[in-house]
Amino acid sequence: MSTVRNCAFLTLILLFAVTSNLMAQADNKVRIIMIGAHPDDCDEDGGGTAALYAQMGYAVKFVSVTNGDAGHQTMKGAALAKRRYAEAQEAGKRLGVVYDVLDNHDGMLMPTLEVRLELIRKIREWNADVVIAPRPNDYHPDHRYTGVLVQDAAYMVSVPNIAPDVPALKKNPVFLYYQDHFQRPNPFRPDIAVDITSVFDKKISGLDAHESQMYEWLPWIGHFLDQVPKDKTERIKWLSKERAGTINSEVRTALEKWYGKDHAAQVKYAEAFEICEYGSQPNDEEIKRLFPMLGK
Numbered sequence: 001m002s003t004v005r006n007c008a009f010l011t012l013i014l015l016f017a018v019t020s021n022l023m024a025q026a027d028n029k030v031r032i033i034m035i036g037a038h039p040d041d042c043d044e045d046g047g048g049t050a051a052l053y054a055q056m057g058y059a060v061k062f063v064s065v066t067n068g069d070a071g072h073q074t075m076k077g078a079a080l081a082k083r084r085y086a087e088a089q090e091a092g093k094r095l096g097v098v099y100d101v102l103d104n105h106d107g108m109l110m111p112t113l114e115v116r117l118e119l120i121r122k123i124r125e126w127n128a129d130v131v132i133a134p135r136p137n138d139y140h141p142d143h144r145y146t147g148v149l150v151q152d153a154a155y156m157v158s159v160p161n162i163a164p165d166v167p168a169l170k171k172n173p174v175f176l177y178y179q180d181h182f183q184r185p186n187p188f189r190p191d192i193a194v195d196i197t198s199v200f201d202k203k204i205s206g207l208d209a210h211e212s213q214m215y216e217w218l219p220w221i222g223h224f225l226d227q228v229p230k231d232k233t234e235r236i237k238w239l240s241k242e243r244a245g246t247i248n249s250e251v252r253t254a255l256e257k258w259y260g261k262d263h264a265a266q267v268k269y270a271e272a273f274e275i276c277e278y279g280s281q282p283n284d285e286e287i288k289r290l291f292p293m294l295g296k
């Protein structure tokens, strides 16, 4: 009897050890939150990196600060917001990320205290180690103000008296900017470059879920609606070409730093990020911990 009891006791201890070890491992996993102005922005600027994290079992959340209710030539308002919410959920499923859409009007975003607090809560609730957002220099006011709002949330996420209903983070996360091509007041600096070649098709599949944007609104506002193929397979091929992008020399140099020359020369598709001065400042070792896909 006592042997049985001892055995059960030992099994319990073992179970406890395994579970707590698993929990510790889960706790050690980096948590990423990507923030964009519209439901498709995170996908465009960080979808490949997100897919790589998701494949490696890391938790990624996308947040769209507006509901996208202005981005269409024939639809608008609640009906459009509903359609775009559904598209975002489908994109999230394809990329393996959680997709939140905040209920702020598209095209009318302002960097208010109310939205700042909304974002502080989102970053805290996700217990984020890495926060990625646009730079505050951009052609679109919603992108600019999303950049300002996230910069304003940096540091404040660790101040307990601000939005006290959600516990403050113990550590200010690393804040990063997505790559853009704007030159003033200063061009984007690729501190980190991620090889997304292996997940490029997945990134495109995520974008393909945003039908109202990829095949309707963006081609319409860009005056190339007549180029969009009707057939679903053809249009994904078209989208892949449309979204291939080019790797500039600065990003190629960053790829060489993180992957070595030989690997970097083979990279077909990449996403790059710049470190924001208002978050924790990671050294190279810490960057490798936060971006475990680097060098692989």
Ligand SMILES: [Zn+2]
Pocket: 037, 038, 041, 140, 143
């Ligand atoms: Zn946008």
